[in-house]
Amino acid sequence: MNDDLIQYLLRLGDTALIQGQRLCEWCGNAPALEEELALMNVGLDLVGQARNWLEYAAELLNDGRTADDLAFGRDERSFRNLLLVEQPNGDYAVTMTKQFLYDAWHFDVLQQLCNSSDERIAGIAAKALKEVTYHLRRSGEWIQRLGDGTEESHARMLAAIEQVWRFTVELGAADETEQRLAAAGIAADHDKAANAWLAEVTQIFTLATLPVPSPANYFYLSGRKGLHTEHLGFILAEMQYLPRTYPNATW
Amino acid sequence: MYAQLVETGVKRLKSLDEMEPQERAFQERIDAEIKIEAKNWMPDAYRQTLIRQISQHAHSEIVGMLPEGNWVTRAPSLKRKLQLMAKIQDEAGHGLYLYSAMETLGADRDEEIAKMHNGKAKYSSIFNYPTLSWADMGAVGWLVDGAAIVNQVVLQRTSYGPYSRAMVRICKEESFHQRQGYQMLLTMMQEGTQAQKDMVQDSINRLWWPSLMMFGPSDEHSPNSAQSMAWKIKRQSNDELRQRFVDQTVPQLELLGCTAPDPDLKWNEERGHYDFGEIQWDEFYEVLKGNGPCNQERVSKRRNAIESGAWVREAAVAYARKQQLKRDVA
Amino acid sequence: MSDWTLFEVFVRSKHGLNHKHVGSVHAADASMALENARELYTRRNEGVSLWVVPSAAITASAPDEKEPLFDPSNDKIYRHASFYELPAEVGHM
Numbered sequence A: 001m002n003d004d005l006i007q008y009l010l011r012l013g014d015t016a017l018i019q020g021q022r023l024c025e026w027c028g029n030a031p032a033l034e035e036e037l038a039l040m041n042v043g044l045d046l047v048g049q050a051r052n053w054l055e056y057a058a059e060l061l062n063d064g065r066t067a068d069d070l071a072f073g074r075d076e077r078s079f080r081n082l083l084l085v086e087q088p089n090g091d092y093a094v095t096m097t098k099q100f101l102y103d104a105w106h107f108d109v110l111q112q113l114c115n116s117s118d119e120r121i122a123g124i125a126a127k128a129l130k131e132v133t134y135h136l137r138r139s140g141e142w143i144q145r146l147g148d149g150t151e152e153s154h155a156r157m158l159a160a161i162e163q164v165w166r167f168t169v170e171l172g173a174a175d176e177t178e179q180r181l182a183a184a185g186i187a188a189d190h191d192k193a194a195n196a197w198l199a200e201v202t203q204i205f206t207l208a209t210l211p212v213p214s215p216a217n218y219f220y221l222s223g224r225k226g227l228h229t230e231h232l233g234f235i236l237a238e239m240q241y242l243p244r245t246y247p248n249a250t251w
Numbered sequence B: 001m002y003a004q005l006v007e008t009g010v011k012r013l014k015s016l017d018e019m020e021p022q023e024r025a026f027q028e029r030i031d032a033e034i035k036i037e038a039k040n041w042m043p044d045a046y047r048q049t050l051i052r053q054i055s056q057h058a059h060s061e062i063v064g065m066l067p068e069g070n071w072v073t074r075a076p077s078l079k080r081k082l083q084l085m086a087k088i089q090d091e092a093g094h095g096l097y098l099y100s101a102m103e104t105l106g107a108d109r110d111e112e113i114a115k116m117h118n119g120k121a122k123y124s125s126i127f128n129y130p131t132l133s134w135a136d137m138g139a140v141g142w143l144v145d146g147a148a149i150v151n152q153v154v155l156q157r158t159s160y161g162p163y164s165r166a167m168v169r170i171c172k173e174e175s176f177h178q179r180q181g182y183q184m185l186l187t188m189m190q191e192g193t194q195a196q197k198d199m200v201q202d203s204i205n206r207l208w209w210p211s212l213m214m215f216g217p218s219d220e221h222s223p224n225s226a227q228s229m230a231w232k233i234k235r236q237s238n239d240e241l242r243q244r245f246v247d248q249t250v251p252q253l254e255l256l257g258c259t260a261p262d263p264d265l266k267w268n269e270e271r272g273h274y275d276f277g278e279i280q281w282d283e284f285y286e287v288l289k290g291n292g293p294c295n296q297e298r299v300s301k302r303r304n305a306i307e308s309g310a311w312v313r314e315a316a317v318a319y320a321r322k323q324q325l326k327r328d329v330a
Numbered sequence C: 001m002s003d004w005t006l007f008e009v010f011v012r013s014k015h016g017l018n019h020k021h022v023g024s025v026h027a028a029d030a031s032m033a034l035e036n037a038r039e040l041y042t043r044r045n046e047g048v049s050l051w052v053v054p055s056a057a058i059t060a061s062a063p064d065e066k067e068p069l070f071d072p073s074n075d076k077i078y079r080h081a082s083f084y085e086l087p088a089e090v091g092h093m
Helices: A002-024 A033-061 A067-073 A092-113 A119-147 A151-172 A176-183 A190-207 A231-239 A241-245 B021-031 B044-063 B065-072 B078-103 B109-117 B135-155 B161-191 B194-213 B225-230 B238-256 B281-291 B295-308 B310-329 C030-041 C063-073
Strands: B266-268 B273-275 C005-012 C020-027 C049-054
Touching: A002 A033, A002 A067, A002 A092, A002 A176, A002 A231, A033 A067, A033 A119, A033 B078, A033 C020, A033 C030, A067 A241, A067 B078, A092 A119, A092 A151, A092 A190, A119 A151, A119 A190, A119 B310, A119 C030, A151 A190, A151 B310, A176 A190, A231 A241, B044 B065, B044 B078, B044 B109, B044 B225, B044 B295, B065 B078, B065 B135, B065 B295, B078 B109, B078 B161, B078 C020, B078 C030, B109 B295, B135 B161, B135 B194, B135 B238, B161 B194, B161 B238, B194 B238, B194 B281, B238 B273, B281 B295, B295 B310, C005 C030, C020 C030, C030 C049
Parallel strands: none
Antiparallel strands: B266 B273, C005 C020, C005 C049
């Protein structure tokens, strides 16, 4: 059960961390100054959440590694983030589509985790839920603005959805680790989260005059198993550069 | 100083007797330390100078995010990443407070930003230097924010109400930036490896002089100062502020165990201040003219962000109109 | 962002206090204005409530009306409690 729990915490933490890292890439490039502030704020929340999940994972691992060691010392095959969040930012339509698809799933998962039988998880989730409620509201509004904005923004949204939709397969399919943890009342029920996610996406896409694609199909990759797209390696090369170059340094 | 060499367009200072009644009343109000508010009458030169100064200050905050953006994806720990992200958010926020103050003068934010993008408006020269190591994030916080704070603390008492209030808010928030930067350097110097210590010293070597340049030209080459001081949109001279910065920074430098790249830097018992060497003013003017190491990158990055985001802003407006129409029909 | 509307922002810092003007934001619509105001003016726990108002909707008194508008209340000292002198025996009232 402990191994399952560690895997689960890494999934939550790594996903939040990589999404936060992608948001950092927007610094100085956002389409409006107000958005600079907002993107960085969402990123700040997510990196903070990642730290909480990874700290708990590090304690359970109990092998001397810290949350920082987990974030900056593991390679691609050990990362457990969702494939969706490691995809390149693209334009604002791609960025907001990724953000919204993640937020909608994240929101329901955290809601369930607030009732986790593991008190530590429930505590972290309760704090994170407040933040993610706001993230979802914001990204959902942007999906509507871009979807039902101009012809150009609508076309860009269609292209963005086309580009990242296939990675949502991970939001729908449960695996044994999560099923065991969910049965014990520790993790979120995957099917429940998948249904809530689809309902939210359908509602917002409809308001945004965007079609909801048919469910994505399973394919070879799986973030949960550490089988990532080629993008993750570059994210890590950048993010982990300092601790890897100066292994004995104190920052 | 975040605003350098702000043109007032005024050749000679008028005495109270030479002023028309309206201008005289305005100047007397300033002399009595009563704030000028947006709807009060003000001379056009005062308005235009303030727009230039506040927009330059705001541009500096926004361009100042870029060197930090250069490192935020490579911050070496989760804690440092969070701190830097919070700081970047503040810079964007401070830019917005300032643009907001500027807009009370009737200036348009987009137009003023476009002036920066086409080279007509300036921002602080310091951000045209590259940030080449993580230690630069510490040195920027300590030296660059430190220099900015020396200037901004004084500007809290500036004569224009909205500018003064923006400064009060900014100073309150910015005090953490300098401490954060210094603490990063201190950690590297006290607990770090030799490679890290070398990184810190190298960073100080590169950023020391550009930080001193932030206060602008020396007083004798500061033709606009007299008018700006009379209007109290500047409250102390460039050299006074620079001296204050050096005096407060040298003991901190010594505590770090680092040195400044200035053989003439030494305590002058008689003056009660530190003496320091001559600034390379040629370099300062070249950087200000656009010939610094990063001018092109900084400006083109900002221009590109706004241009390539046009479709996003247009979509938001189109959507808002459609929603308004729906509400009107209902 | 010329097409984004300028909104004035008012923050209530604690329950029971009045909303106070803090500055402005640009936004395409009111809900975006609220969010932008939240990011800009309440990053450090400054608020429990926010108002955003299109700047164009505010009517302000003109500075040259200061005398007719506000000076007349200067000499109405009987509106203040301190105007009414009472013997010390009355105590605090």
